[in-house]
Amino acid sequence: MTPEKSRRPLNLQQRSTLAGEAAAAAAEVETALATPANPSVAAFFDVDNTMMQGASIFHLAKGLHRREFFTTREILSAAWKQAYFRVVGVEDPDHVAETRASALSFISGHTVAELESLGEEIFDEAMAHRIWPGTRALAQMHLDQGERVWLVTAAPIEIAQIIARRLGLTGALGTVAEHVDGVYTGRLVGDMLHGPAKGEAIKALAAREGLDLDACSAYSDSFNDLTMLTLVGDPCAVNPDARLRGYAKQHGWRIRDYRTGRKAARLGLVAGAVAGAATGAVAAGVAVRRRR
Template sequence: MREQATSSAIAFFDVDNTLVHGASAFHLVRGLRAAGLLSVRDIVDAMWKQARFKARGENDRHLASARARGLAVLTGVPVADMDRLAADVYARHTEAAVWPAMARLAQDHLAHGREVWLVTASPAFLADVIARRLGLTGALASGLEVHDGRYTGRQDGEFLHGEHKAAAARRLLDRTGSDPEACWAYSDSRHDIPLLSLVGHPVVVNPDRQLAAHARAAGWSVLDPRRAGRPA
């Protein structure tokens, strides 16, 4: 999604288990199965990983295998087809999984004149749809290489995870001239401690065990998206 005008502050939202309950890519898997690009075995595997992710948070091994499988599946698929599929998946599945309290919080930031950016390891075509449908400023996400209008099955740039996610956010802050101390970040994962440490207002959402411990030690705000209201 195209970057927009300079603002005084930015709110960064992670997607999986922060803005959306569970993994957004799980809903994409359902769409890929319907399109005949995945097997029943892929679906069963994705369902098990989705259930584990909701209960216990991110798993590095599962993330790596899903990334490799996703790149393989998309090889040769037209970009226009994936854009249509991502829009359909959002309407059918993802929209219902968005935490209402988090969507309201994002709108509250916008109402106060802040830009709201998703920052996620999810593929850009998926993150862009979520940002657009929620009326957000844009999305920083993992890019996929395209040749002659089709995905090549290779990454384009860094996989936005961990330090790479924080680096992408830092580049946006530099480009917009925003003061990090006036900015916000929301995430559930220990891998996003670099992102959360970048801003003056870090908020942990559905934190995994390691992030919860770090948040207690650092005095960071904690938010339960199952309840309406502002961070504690």
Template sequence: MPEVTSPLSSQNAVLAFFDVDNTLMRGASVYYLGKEAWRRGIIGWRDIARFAWHQFRFISVGENHKHMANARERALALIGGHSEKTLFALAEQIYERDILPNLWPETVALTQEHLAKGHEVWLITATPQLVAQVIAARLGLTGALGTRVEAKDGVLTGELDGHVLHGDEKATVAAELAERRGADLAECWAYSDSGNDIPLLSAVGNSVAVNADAKLRNHAKTMGWQILPLNRAGLTEARRRVKRQAKTVRKRGR
């Protein structure tokens, strides 16, 4: 499953990385994938009950590595044996029905601020790659980096293609992308709500804790990172910072 990329390339690119769950949107995107699979009869009541419990915990107390891992394992299992076209159709449907109404307008506005500066804006998330691609495409972003699911002859096996894009893996993938795009990480930006993304935030020169959990909030205070509350005042200050401090990139055709 290829990355979604912009038709333009740039010299001295600046990348802005945005986490998805509880950063760009309220809740866990993988839950909505399970919910749509239930609507279509792919999974049963017991499975959707587990997904619902995970969503409640995630919204209430934030990301827990064990619970997230269990949810992703169930998500992989439920899509095993189905075609990539089926997963794409699920992703399209959940965007319209579930993800769009739960997007944080403040964070979405920041993605557009970066685009206006000529930056590449990439979603970076543990959610399945195809789901992340749909969100990025609908929001007009540069592309998406997500967890890849193995497929053979267009049919999903239910196994990972590589690693879950989580924790240190996010930082590694972000650094690899920055190198390919000719970007200096010191000029790049990253936004996340989770302490599990401290490696990603530490890898860039401009780190923003959005709707942060306790672990990330404490670390951000220690490091002097910007802490962004999801309200009008916080958004105004964050946009001013991007306008004031972020490098403007002029793009040229390939």
């Protein structure tokens, strides 16, 4: 991925479009699934708290920190910038741009090959057992019907593709971190694949793959993914937060909840916070856990 030509601040729509187009361009299709029975139909699954319990980027960051992929000083710096923006609500363009740029700064200087190799290990030790069986069954249902299944997540595209490959899915759309000659620069291409950016990524992929979005399905736990869910003809709320559950009921959407009792209530309350953490503040979670 070559550096962006311009470093001028971009507005939300521009960043989202750039991130979405980059994610779609980086997406790979498994050869065995390149000619599906229903080539114009696909299903899109969010990852965090939808396909997997918890935030994938948190599990990734924790695993990388254990392997001394980055220092505590680096992670605390990124956490401070993100927390300051989210808590104080500063609207200074330069500070906001710096905060977004630091979201994946902890991989700066490392190679794509390193992240991919460690990502395989981290999936096995921290992610595989957190896959929701019910959501995995929904994905398999679409595959059995000859449809393609894509993950759509704020996690780095390299990790998203590992998760998709391990689950036997078609492919993944994720955040694209800029790299030059296989080495990460610490900057993002556009923005995190979050909120509006997910919608842009799906639209770009649909145009490339010839998908009929009215015939497609989408699954998510978060109201923040409303852009993605309303793009398709068959949206479904999975383990939804309170706002998404209410919206889904109001519009007659399918609702699937694979949590039980107290866990469902607790996770529903914090789902919005988890989604926010996926945009960069997850670094703080790693540091806090290490102090306990």
